[in-house]
Amino acid sequence: NNAIPGVVAARGSRASWVDMYSIISKSTDMADCVHPDQSGYEKIGTAWYNKIASRLTASPTVPGAPTNVSATPGDARATVSFTPPSNNGGSPITGYAVTSSPATTTKLAAGSPMVFDGLTNGVAYRFTVRAANSVGLGPGATSNSVTPTATPPPPPPSGTTYLSDLTASKTGTGTYQRDRNANDTTPLNAGAQTYQKGLGVNPAVTLTYALNGNFSRFLSDVGIGRTLCGSGGSATFRVFLDSASTAAFDSGTMSGNTAIKKVDIDVTGKSTLKLVYEKTGTSTCNYGAWGDARLTTSSTPPPSPTAPGAPTIGAATAGNGQATVSFTPPAYNGGSTIIDYTVTGVPGGSQTGTSSPITVTGLTNDTSYTFTVTARNSVGTSSPSAASNPVTPTEPPPPGDETFLSDLTATKTGTGTYQRDRNGNNTGLIRLGSVQYAKGLGVNPPVTLTYALGGNYKRFLSDVGIDEICGNAGSARFRVFRDSESTPAFDSGATTGASATKQIDVDVTGTTTLKLVYERTGVVSCDYGAWADARLTK
Helix, strand or coil: CCCCCCCCCCCCCCCCHHHHHHHHCCCCCCCCCCCCCCCCHHHCCCHHHHHHHHHCCCCCCCCCCCEEEEEEECCCEEEEEEECCCCCCCCCCCEEEEEEECCCCEEEECCCCEEEECCCCCCCEEEEEEEECCCCEEEEEECCCECCCCCCCCCCCCCEEEHHHCCCEEECCCEEEECCCCCCCCCEEEECEEECCEEEEECCEEEEEECCCCCCEEEEEEEEEHHHHCCCCCEEEEEEECCCCCCCEECCCECCCCCCEEEEEECCCCCEEEEEEEECCCCCCCCEEEEEEEEECCCCCCCCCCCCCCCEEEEEEECCCEEEEEEECCCCCCCCCCCEEEEEEECCCEEEECCCCEEEECCCCCCCEEEEEEEECCCCECCCCCCCCCECCCCCCCCCCEEEHHHCCCEEECCCEEEECCCCCCCCCEEECCEEECCEEEEECCEEEEEECCCCCCEEEEEEEECHHHCCCCCEEEEEEECCCCCCCEECCCECCCCCCEEEEEECCCCCEEEEEEEECCCCCCCCEEEEEEEEEC
């Protein structure tokens, strides 16, 4: 019933009717198909068969669907396996298209298995695989549903809890990430080191953890990410326990070039742990890290405390019969909270205080002094710091021959503002504490004012502090630079509205330029400060 006109397969021929039908039925040219009683009939199974086959070859089609498609979940990825289709459509398979659902993203694969990355953890996916040849893509086959999940980190050592696995109470306008940099990249970076666990931070941010007396030590590496910020960055890491106002650890100012510093603090019996990360300069890149930040509950007793390390000396500034010395606390407190610091002068004079800066009084005017600083904890006293810059206390000049900076023209840099003879928000006269000033510069950070002195003056004097309009709020510092000096001739240290007014008396003999720098050191929104009665004398 399916006979094709002009073609008959004789009984007993070497090519069956089915063979011939499958060949001839695909042909559009029947010229070589003849009645079997003509000459050449016996060649159907040999030469004639081959001739027809060459004339009647079928055009290729797309391949069939792959089989046994399955998916295995990973961390933000899945591995898709499959078996090639049994029918390649008459043309070799050149590859496979694998499409995810949801997201409808297609990736190409040479074969099985293939890794489909860029997925979102916690979302269920299926994958459709289609084979391709020179004609095109064939039909698809779909996998089982899988849900990628994050690969859990290796378990911590026995008795160790990572802070990134705990819940923190965050304050400050900065940001932080768990086990990632604060800009949400990996790996977590501090200095030249990378970490799988830790806290990525961007200032200003304070993280507070409830310890409830359950831990014995807090350990961490700290630093600014060199991979992220290069040699840039200017910030400090500090650790506070319970309600203590003195830091149990203070890194001092760090940059991307600073080697990582190690924190090892006894937290036995402590209720709260507070990690503070703050900017200390104007750098725009300050991505830092508490690398491997962790708490331990080891039954092994902590190492015995030792005397603290030496503080880092800052600048000394001379006054009338006195000098003010700034410094940075030691990187290691010896495992015991620092009680106080002592500034010692050469050839004489000393003063003890609980924080920087410390003013040494009772000095002899017109005598040159240098200063060192030591730190003391419950075990003992540290070795002294390096010596400060030399300074010479002098008696202030008599009234007259004074020029107020508010009567001169300044070159201003920075995004902050300043006012002449008004407070920083231009609402009234300057007030520091209960004292009102008719002359001075009201400032709002960050702002730098540069004055051309031309070597015409001998001394620069001023009172500095946070204006009374901020109450006890504010967190900023005042610094004075002469000419191209990189070390300030005066540094107030961090100052708040509750801080006492500080007096500046800087020798500017022969100085060409005077630069006044006012910078924020915290996250308080009210930082209106003042260079009160800022003046030059001849």
